Structure formats: structure tokens, C-alpha cells
Amino acid sequence: MNGISVDINHLKKGEVNLGTSIMAVTFADGVILGADSRTTTGSYIANRVTDKLTQVNENIWCCRSGSAADTQAVADIVKYHLEMYTAQQGEQPTTKIAASLFQELCYNNKDALTAGIICAGYDKRSGGSVYSIPIGGSIHKQEYAIAGSGSTYIYGYCNKNFRPNMSKDETIDFMKKSLAQAIKWDGSSGGVIRMVILTKSGMERLVFYPHNYVDSE
Amino acid sequence: MAGLSFENYQRNQFLAAKGHGVPKATSTGTTIVGCKFKGGVVIAADTRATSGPIVADKNCEKLHRLSPKIWCAGAGTAADTEMVTALISSNLELHSMSTSRAPRVVTALTMLKQHLFKYQGHIGAYLIVAGVDPTGSHLFSVQAHGSTDIGFYQSLGSGSLAAMAVLESNWHEDLDKEGAMKLCSDAIQAGIWNDLGSGSNVDLCVMEVGKDAVLYRNHLTPNVREQKASSYKFARGTTAILKEDIFKLIDVEEETIHSEAMEVDA
Amino acid sequence: MVGKDCVAIASDLRLGSQSLGVSNNFEKVFNFGHVFLGLTGLASDVTTLSETFRFKTNMYKMREDRLIEPETFANLVSSTLYEKRFGPYFVGPIVAGINSKTEKPFICGFDLIGCIDFAKDFIVAGTASDQLYGMCESVYEPNLEPEDLFETISQALLNAADRDALSGWGAVVYVITKDKIVKRYLKSRQD
Numbered sequence: 118m119n120g121i122s123v124d125i126n127h128l129k130k131g132e133v134n135l136g137t138s139i140m141a142v143t144f145a146d147g148v149i150l151g152a153d154s155r156t157t158t159g160s161y162i163a164n165r166v167t168d169k170l171t172q173v174n175e176n177i178w179c180c181r182s183g184s185a186a187d188t189q190a191v192a193d194i195v196k197y198h199l200e201m202y203t204a205q206q207g208e209q210p211t212t213k214i215a216a217s218l219f220q221e222l223c224y225n226n227k228d229a230l231t232a233g234i235i236c237a238g239y240d241k242r243s244g245g246s247v248y249s250i251p252i253g254g255s256i257h258k259q260e261y262a263i264a265g266s267g268s269t270y271i272y273g274y275c276n277k278n279f280r281p282n283m284s285k286d287e288t289i290d291f292m293k294k295s296l297a298q299a300i301k302w303d304g305s306s307g308g309v310i311r312m313v314i315l316t317k318s319g320m321e322r323l324v325f326y327p328h329n330y331v332d333s334e
Numbered sequence: 335m336a337g338l339s340f341e342n343y344q345r346n347q348f349l350a351a352k353g354h355g356v357p358k359a360t361s362t363g364t365t366i367v368g369c370k371f372k373g374g375v376v377i378a379a380d381t382r383a384t385s386g387p388i389v390a391d392k393n394c395e396k397l398h399r400l401s402p403k404i405w406c407a408g409a410g411t412a413a414d415t416e417m418v419t420a421l422i423s424s425n426l427e428l429h430s431m432s433t434s435r436a437p438r439v440v441t442a443l444t445m446l447k448q449h450l451f452k453y454q455g456h457i458g459a460y461l462i463v464a465g466v467d468p469t470g471s472h473l474f475s476v477q478a479h480g481s482t483d484i485g486f487y488q489s490l491g492s493g494s495l496a497a498m499a500v501l502e503s504n505w506h507e508d509l510d511k512e513g514a515m516k517l518c519s520d521a522i523q524a525g526i527w528n529d530l531g532s533g534s535n536v537d538l539c540v541m542e543v544g545k546d547a548v549l550y551r552n553h554l555t556p557n558v559r560e561q562k563a564s565s566y567k568f569a570r571g572t573t574a575i576l577k578e579d580i581f582k583l584i585d586v587e588e589e590t591i592h593s594e595a596m597e598v599d600a
Numbered sequence: 601m602v603g604k605d606c607v608a609i610a611s612d613l614r615l616g617s618q619s620l621g622v623s624n625n626f627e628k629v630f631n632f633g634h635v636f637l638g639l640t641g642l643a644s645d646v647t648t649l650s651e652t653f654r655f656k657t658n659m660y661k662m663r664e665d666r667l668i669e670p671e672t673f674a675n676l677v678s679s680t681l682y683e684k685r686f687g688p689y690f691v692g693p694i695v696a697g698i699n700s701k702t703e704k705p706f707i708c709g710f711d712l713i714g715c716i717d718f719a720k721d722f723i724v725a726g727t728a729s730d731q732l733y734g735m736c737e738s739v740y741e742p743n744l745e746p747e748d749l750f751e752t753i754s755q756a757l758l759n760a761a762d763r764d765a766l767s768g769w770g771a772v773v774y775v776i777t778k779d780k781i782v783k784r785y786l787k788s789r790q791d
Contacts, residue, residue, distance in 0.1 A: 133477050133479060133481045156483070158477075161495065163477075163483070164483045166485065167483065168484075184479065184481070185477070185479075185481035186447075186450075186451055186477065186480040186481035187479075189447070189480070189481055190447075190448075190451050190480060193444075229454075338682075338683060338684070338685050338686055339683055339684050339687065340686050340687045341684065341687050342684055342689065343686060343687035344687075346687060349690070357641060357690055357691070357692060357712045358711070359712060359715065383715075383717065385711065388730065388733065390711070390717055391717045391718075391719070394717070394718075411713075411715075412711070412715040413681075413682060413685070413711060413715035416715055416716075417682050417685075457685075562741070565741060566739045566741070567744075567748060567752070568739075568748070568751035568752060568755055569751070570747050570748065570751060571751075572754075572755060573750070573751055573755060573758070573786055573787075574786065574787035575784045575786060575787065576785040576786065576787050577784065578782065578783070578784045579782070579784075580780065580781070580782050580783075581781040581783070582780055583634060583779050
């Protein structure tokens with residue numbers, strides 16, 4: 118470690134890895150988060166029905182990639198701070214506040230963490246919003262974000278097919294097709310596709326089984 | 335003296351570097367499983383403890399009690415699973431006394447994962463945590479680095495692949511208690527027979543909503559040692575003795591007689 | 601080893617630095633009241649730990665106004681070793697004794713970080729442990745009288761030590777019954 122190039126992609130021996138395909142997309146009514154469901158230790162699938170979409174507040178969720186232990190710990194800490202915020206301020210925190218908490222934790226502990234997080238949520242002030250916090254602890258506000266090992270295969274596809282202000286069905290279809298490709302080409306992604314839809318009318322959960330997405334080009 | 339001491343760490347590194355053999359810790363190269371059913375949850379384990387290729391204990395206990403209705407099965411470094419379980423069990427009891435509530439499985443799980451995360455995987459405890467509490471029955475697993483998983487069935491340890499094969503092929507949604515017990519012991523047996531790190535007997539624990547947890551110690555014993563055909567008893571006097579000392583254990587009773595009452599200043 | 605209303609604990613007497621023999625009267629079995637502790641491993645740690653346990657059991661005796669029982673002592677050993685989880689003592693301890701209240705024989709062994717191995721029959725530790733496992737598994741039988749237990753444990757130890765270059769140079773055996781302890785030094789090879 119020379120201070121300039123730091124190997125932050127290493128995983129401790131035997132650590133549970135979320136070799137993942139995750140994404141979050143803003144659309145006309147809010148935001149949708151999506152993820153595959155595979156966790157691996159080496160070449161063994163430790164869990165084929167993992168839930169990588171984690172709720173941290175009423176209408177704020179995150180997608181986790183990297184080390185399972187690290188991202189769960191970070192999400193738990195953020196969840197705690199947001200609960201305190203709600204109790205003390207008497208109002209729900211914005212997505213930006215949650216994302217900033219994630220960013221600060223990931224940046225301050227960058228040498229100890231392997232965590233790539235997408236934080237997305239719906240709040241009255243800014244509607245649906247997506248923040249990407251990759252390994253290293255930077256923060257990027259985006260219209261949509263993709264992350265995890267599987268995301269590398271779908272940069273082109275997403276760039277070509279994403280349009281701002283899509284309808285709900287269009288967005289679900291876009292995400293399903295994107296994640297289907299990521300799962301297809303990435304060995305460490307697989308299982309079912311999970312989604313969470315966040316709008317002004319609350320949240321909705323979806324699950325797509327392989328026969329529902331494999332031929333969705 | 336709170337916490338753990340690293341006093342001998344450098345010395346041991348030096349000793350190891352100089353080529354002295356480092357003693358091996360016993361690991362529970364293990365098969366452990368858990369499975370939910372309608373109205374409860376079952377966990378099971380094999381009973382072999384190993385240190386390298388040597389079977390250190392042929393009938394050890396890998397099912398630990400965290401609270402009367404929350405039990406966990408441990409794989410990994412034997413001492414770590416034992417000690418981390420004892421610590422969380424005691425903290426759980428204190429927590430339930432201060433809150434005047436029955437301990438919950440998620441509470442145990444959170445305490446475990448936060449403790450293990452703090453030690454960054456150096457405490458080698460891999461646990462399946464299960465139990466019943468006022469919110470229902472639960473089944474989780476925790477890895478040494480502090481990550482947790484949830485599911486209807488779980489398997490951990492060196493025999494987890496063999497066990498998972500059984501769970502994946504035989505598990506179905508509407509299992510009853512007997513079905514779950516059968517499934518768990520079949521999964522453990524897959525480990526016992528096919529995994530070298532697992533062996534001996536099947537221990538099982540059933541936790542049902544509204545009932546006391548029941549531990550079936552040595553539920554199955556498919557590896558009973560054959561009776562020896564003849565005795566290897568040595569004739570008395572076989573061993574040559576150089577010197578013999580005999581110590582008698584005697585009771586010493588002490589009695590203090592107070593001749594007069596202690597004087598106290600007025 | 602456990603016998604009928606008795607237990608036995610035995611060790612060799614060699615102290616060595618790798619292949620060089622240093623002493624032929626290094627006792628590795630210690631007693632704290634009626635509880636016996638065998639310590640194999642790094643000699644400095646054997647001495648350090650035996651002194652630590654002498655201190656701890658003396659403090660226990662003063663606090664409780666009674667001697668420590670084998671089961672209690674086993675847990676004391678376990679927690680003392682685990683305290684040094686990330687910088688352990690290089691030892692392989694075993695505990696043997698008869699509970700003075702229940703009069704039940706008790707033996708157990710530990711790994712270097714304090715995991716207790718409760719056994720009904722026998723416990724082995726040290727450089728000749730592989731050979732001892734083989735000897736004990738074949739030669740041991742349950743419910744031996746003290747005199748027979750002495751022969752069994754002695755032969756198991758002697759023959760195992762003869763197949764280990766780092767063990768030998770004399771041996772000592774304690775046979776413990778509820779009101780008598782017999783300590784015997786064995787005649788053994790000196791090479």
C-alpha cells in the first residue's frame with residue numbers, strides 16, 4: 118500500500134461476497150431499485166435467494182454490492198442514524214441525507230470496507246432520486262445507476278435504452294431486460310430478480326423468477 | 335482486564351518464524367443445518383470435532399443454548415463458537431431482564447453479527463441461529479465476518495454442500511415437525527457419510543411456538559463402536575516401578591472457639 | 601484415563617530443545633488440591649500457566665473457603681486460555697480429578713485457545729498424541745480397578761513415547777481415588 122494506488126478490491130479469505138448485479142432507475146412517478154439474488158463464497162453459492170435491497174427508512178432503500186458483512190453493517194448504521202433523525206427532527210429524512218450518510222461512512226472507512234452501494238428513495242421535495250456510492254466513498258447523483266460485477270456487461274445496453282421519465286411498466290421492462298443480461302453473462306450474478314418500486318403512494322415489491330426474465334431479450 | 339490480550343502475539347510470530355511447530359486449534363469441521371416448518375424450527379448438527387486429520391472428539395456438542403427457546407448450531411473454530419455463544423447468551427439474559435421481555439431471535443442475531451463484524455472474521459464462528467419468540471419462529475445464519483442470511487433452510491460447515499444437496503432436493507413448503515426433523519437428520523447424515531470433517535452422531539433441537547424447546551442429544555447414533563472381541567488388560571505388575579509415593583487425602587476440620595464476645599466501643 | 605471410581609493421569613519427564621534433551625526430571629503434572637492438571641507444550645508456558653493456576657486456585661480457596669472442583673477448574677482453564685485468543689499460550693492441557701461432592705471421576709482436555717473436550721474414557725495431548733490415540737483406542741476399557749488402570753495408562757504412555765523421538769526420558773503416573781493418591785515413577789528407556 119503506497120497511498121496512491123490502494124488495492125481496495127481485495128476480499129478477506131472466506132468472506133461472503135455479493136458478486137452482484139444491481140441498479141436503480143428514476144422514472145416519471147419515482148424510482149425503482151433492482152437486484153439479482155446470488156451470494157457467493159468462492160465458487161459456492163451460499164444463498165440463491167438473497168435480498169440485496171435493504172430498507173433504511175420509510176421511503177429510502179439501498180442496493181448492496183461488495184462484501185455482505187461490510188454492506189450489512191453500513192446499512193444497519195445508516196438505518197440507525199435515520200431513525201434518530203426522524204425522532205429528533207419530527208420529519209422524514211430526504212434521500213440526499215441518507216446517501217450522504219452512506220458516503221461519509223464509506224469514505225471515512227475506505228481502507229476497511231469493500232462496499233459499493235446505490236442509495237435510492239422517494240421524498241416530496243425532489244421526487245425519486247438515485248445516488249451511486251462506489252468503492253472509495255465518492256458520491257454521484259444520477260438519473261439511473263448500475264453497479265456490481267454484473268453491471269460491466271450492461272453499460273452499453275443501459276446507455277442506449279434508458280430514457281428519462283419513462284412510465285412504470287416501461288421502467289420495469291427496461292430493468293428486467295438489463296438485469297437479465299447482467300445475470301446471463303456474469304457468473305457471480307443469478308437467481309431471481311428482485312425489485313422495489315418507490316412512489317408517492319408508498320412502496321411495492323416484485324420478484325421475477327428465471328422463467329419470467331430469461332427470454333426477455 | 336476487560337477484553338482479549340494480545341501479549342504473546344509477537345512472541346508466537348517469532349517462535350513460528352523460527353520453525354517451531356504451532357499447535358493446532360480444534361475446529362468443528364462440521365455439518366450443521368436448520369429448517370423451518372409450520373409452527374416452529376429445527377436445527378441439527380453432527381458430533382465430530384477435528385484437529386487437522388485427527389478426530390479430537392467423537393461425540394462433542396455443537397448445539398448451544400442462547401436462551402431457553404433460542405438455540406444455535408456452531409461451525410468453524412470450536413473455541414470461538416463456544417465462547418461467542420456463551421457471551422451472547424449471557425448478554426441476552428441481561429437484556430431480557432432489563433427489558434422484562436422474552437429474548438428475540440433477531441436480538442441474538444444482531445448481537446452476534448455486530449460482535450463478529452467488530453473482529454473482522456478473526457473470530458471464526460459460523461452459526462445457524464434459530465428459535466421461537468413472541469413474534470414467531472425464525473431461522474438465520476451468521477458468517478464469521480458478520481454477514482447474515484435468512485431462509486427457510488440453511489446449512490453451514492465443511493459438510494454444508496452435502497447437506498444443502500439434500501435440503502435442496504427434499505425441502506418443501508408444507509413440512510410438519512416430523513418432516514422437518516427427518517429432513518434435518520438426513521441432511522446431517524449426508525455430511526456424516528460424505529464429508530471427512532463430519533462424523534459420528536446426529537444432534538437435533540426442535541423449537542415450537544408455544545412449547546419448550548426440546549434437545550434430542552444423539553438423536554441418531556449410526557456409528558456405534560463395535561464391542562472388542564477380546565480384552566487387552568495387562569497383568570498386574572507388567573509395568574516396572576522405580577518409586578512409589580502414597581498421599582492420603584484427609585479432612586482437616588478447623589474450629590474457632592470464641593472465649594468471649596468481641597468488644598465494641600460504646 | 602477414567603476407571604471405576606478412579607482416574608489416572610500420566611506424563612513423561614523429558615524437557616528438550618528440539619532434538620537436544622535438556623532435563624529428565626521436568627514434571628508436567630501439577631495438582632491444585634485434589635484436581636490434577638497436565639500441561640504439554642512450550643516449557644516456559646507450562647511453567648507460566650502452572651504458576652497462574654496456582655495463584656488462581658489459591659485465590660479461589662480463600663474466597664470460597666473450599667478447594668476447587670475438577671469441573672470448575674476446567675472452566676477456569678478454558679477462560680484463562682481464551683483470554684489469550686489472539687496470542688495464545690502454546691500448550692495442550694488436560695485435567696483429571698474426582699469431584700469431592702459427587703465422587704464422580706472427571707477428565708477433560710483443551711486445545712491451546714481453551715476449547716474443552718469432555719471425554720468419558722481418555723484424553724491425550726502432546727507431541728506423541730497421535731501414538732497415544734492409537735494406544736488408548738486399542739488398550740483402554742471402561743471400569744478398570746485402580747491397579748489395572750495403572751497398568752493400562754502406563755503401557756499406553758510408555759509404548760507411545762517409545763515411538764516419539766521427542767518424548768520419554770522417564771515417566772510419572774498418578775492414580776487418583778476419592779481418598780488416596782498414588783504417585784509412581786516408571787522405569788523406561790533413556791534414549
